[in-house]
Amino acid sequence: MALRKALVTGGTGVNGVWVVRQMLEQGIEPIVFDWAPDFTFLKDVKDDFRFYRGDTRDLAALLRVIKETRPDAILHLAALMPNAAQADPRTGFEINAMATVTVLEAARLGDIGKVVFTSSKGAYGDVTGEYGHPTFRPLDEDYPARPVLVYDVTKVASEGMGMNYHRNYGIDFIALRFAGIFAPGKLARHGVLSIYGRIVENAMLGKPTRIPQGGEQRDDNVYVKDVANSIVLAAQASGTRSRIFHIGSGKLHTLRELAAVLKEIYPRAEFDIGPGLDYFGLGHNVYSLHDITRAREELGYEPQYDLLGAVKDYIAMMEKFGVAPTYTG
Numbered sequence: 337m338a339l340r341k342a343l344v345t346g347g348t349g350v351n352g353v354w355v356v357r358q359m360l361e362q363g364i365e366p367i368v369f370d371w372a373p374d375f376t377f378l379k380d381v382k383d384d385f386r387f388y389r390g391d392t393r394d395l396a397a398l399l400r401v402i403k404e405t406r407p408d409a410i411l412h413l414a415a416l417m418p419n420a421a422q423a424d425p426r427t428g429f430e431i432n433a434m435a436t437v438t439v440l441e442a443a444r445l446g447d448i449g450k451v452v453f454t455s456s457k458g459a460y461g462d463v464t465g466e467y468g469h470p471t472f473r474p475l476d477e478d479y480p481a482r483p484v485l486v487y488d489v490t491k492v493a494s495e496g497m498g499m500n501y502h503r504n505y506g507i508d509f510i511a512l513r514f515a516g517i518f519a520p521g522k523l524a525r526h527g528v529l530s531i532y533g534r535i536v537e538n539a540m541l542g543k544p545t546r547i548p549q550g551g552e553q554r555d556d557n558v559y560v561k562d563v564a565n566s567i568v569l570a571a572q573a574s575g576t577r578s579r580i581f582h583i584g585s586g587k588l589h590t591l592r593e594l595a596a597v598l599k600e601i602y603p604r605a606e607f608d609i610g611p612g613l614d615y616f617g618l619g620h621n622v623y624s625l626h627d628i629t630r631a632r633e634e635l636g637y638e639p640q641y642d643l644l645g646a647v648k649d650y651i652a653m654m655e656k657f658g659v660a661p662t663y664t665g
């Protein structure tokens with residue numbers, strides 16, 4: 337059955353807004369569910385979709401929306417980010433894992449056959465050996481999940497519960513494990529996690545960027561519009577062999593390469609990025625290259641943005657929606 341409409345939890349978040357926009361462009365009706373709406377990147381299309389304010393932990397609220405709107409699928413993006421989940425593990429687990437079960441239960445009770453879950457490379461926790469620097473053997477979906485942070489654990493738990501709703505009730509559950517994502521609006525919302533945003537937005541402001549360490553590390557960072565495309569493709573897919581897919585850019589870049597791209601656009605931009613490998617300073621290795629063969633073959637996913645194209649689009653979207661860049665010293 338063709339996808340006509342889908343409920344998007346977290347639909348006004350950093351990724352959600354581009355999912356909503358892409359659905360509208362393709363003639364698929366988004367029904368947006370979020371507890372803290374931010375329409376900055378949706379202001380021109382705000383009247384084109386139904387919005388419900390609510391909490392994904394509230395089964396009754398989800399069921400009311402489903403009964404009223406009758407979506408064909410749920411695209412589940414609502415979640416707390418790693419720092420928030422780490423600071424409050426119980427709430428982190430409730431929102432990122434238990435609420436995923438609530439969403440699955442809402443799908444079951446509401447007779448919705450499809451759920452797309454937004455997972456993360458965090459599922460792998462520590463990526464070691466030949467899969468890390470400097471060899472970067474492409475990581476496929478069969479690499480063992482060894483979650484480290486609370487956020488990572490919630491992603492693996494959610495995936496496992498999705499598999500059980502598939503096994504028990506036949507729900508077509510798909511989990512997308514994203515590489516790092518960069519997006520306009522992410523820096524203001526997610527702060528330190530958005531190191532790409534920091535480099536782009538400081539350059540937009542004509543301010544220097546100093547990052548003390550990590551200039552030699554390479555990592556896979558995918559642009560938010562490719563992410564949105566993958567979510568819409570997964571929502572439309574049927575009868576896939578696999579249930580877990582990697583979504584990435586297919587490429588590795590250093591922060592210094594990103595800085596060089598910014599210098600092409602803003603020749604006077606200044607960057608000082610120190611040596612070493614761990615720019616996030618996490619102490620375990622999160623830098624790796626997603627093998628996206630499975631998503632290419634089964635979902636028809638193909639990244640559309642190279643680094644320069646993504647940076648140009650990022651800047652264009654900030655300007656189009658009147659979002660002031662954030663300075664991070």
Ligand SMILES: NC(=O)c1ccc[n+]([C@@H]2O[C@H](COP(=O)([O-])OP(=O)(O)OC[C@H]3O[C@@H](n4cnc5c(N)ncnc54)[C@H](O)[C@@H]3O)[C@@H](O)[C@H]2O)c1
Pocket residue numbers: 345346347348349350351352369370371372373390391392393412413414415416417431435454455456457514515516517518525
């Ligand atoms: N941004 C990344 O780099 C990245 C990487 C991998 C995976 N992901 C995953 O993609 C999904 C979307 O992430 P994002 O970057 O857009 O995050 P975001 O924080 O920008 O958006 C999440 C949205 O969910 C809403 N929300 C949170 N808890 C809620 C609740 N209990 N009930 C209702 N709404 C709630 C928030 O208000 C927000 O609008 C998440 O599952 C995230 O874990 C993101």
